[in-house]
């Protein structure tokens with residue numbers, strides 16, 4: 513913890529020191545502690561069911577943030593290995609200082625990759641970043657609310673890197689806001705029925721297959737049509753392992769499996 517920042521009390525969680533302070537969580541829009549746990553548990557469930565996560569799995573997380581999902585995986589993956597990378601140096605510093613010493617099989621890597629919202633001064637274009645993993649070395653690659661902050665040219669390269677590092681038969685589980693589920697005039701669900709999720713602006717030459725909430729900062733929040741995601745993934749050598757799973761956010765369907773829409777890929 514930084515000076516002046518009280519760690520969470522022991523009754524909140526085992527290993528409370530692995531959790532970021534509330535003020536840091538709030539920077540991610542998490543205003544209640546329950547949401548921090550809920551999201552991690554949601555992803556732990558999704559990765560077990562759709563990512564074939566095994567206790568001995570080799571896992572790569574794209575955009576690991578402050579370790580919200582890693583926290584939920586730390587004992588599940590006790591006999592496996594986990595590498596998480598993120599472009600926010602502070603988050604990686606925190607995880608390297610706290611999480612890695614407690615769980616040596618969890619590693620965190622900083623990537624100084626440009627993102628108009630999260631790292632506007634990043635030196636490496638996302639299209640040139642090489643994931644910190646060898647070819648065909650990962651059973652599972654996942655991204656929890658990261659492609660929701662990326663423009664298509666960058667997502668295309670991240671799919672190529674995912675295809676490179678996955679073993680044959682491996683899984684890639686990632687969340688999106690699918691424009692197929694976005695109807696401007698329909699009331700979205702609580703928490704999402706506000707301007708932060710108003711995908712009303714085009715970008716680049718992607719027509720109605722891609723939208724951002726803020727053209728001057730396109731990676732603040734992004735949404736894709738399924739057709740575009742599938743095309744980018746196919747070009748990279750990935751195919752959908754199942755139909756996209758609808759999320760809660762859009763109110764497009766009564767049944768949903770998590771907050772965001774979920775896409776599951778496997779090497780073609």
Ligand SMILES: C[S@@+](CC[C@H](N)C(=O)[O-])C[C@H]1O[C@@H](n2cnc3c(N)ncnc32)[C@H](O)[C@@H]1O
Nearest residue numbers: 575576577580598599600627630638656657658
């Ligand atoms: C909404 S947060 C989600 C964090 C984490 N996945 C979680 O579930 O708590 C999005 C994260 O993606 C990271 N990010 C954005 N663009 C990225 C990129 N090109 N490569 C890796 N991480 C990225 C941000 O720094 C941020 O930590």
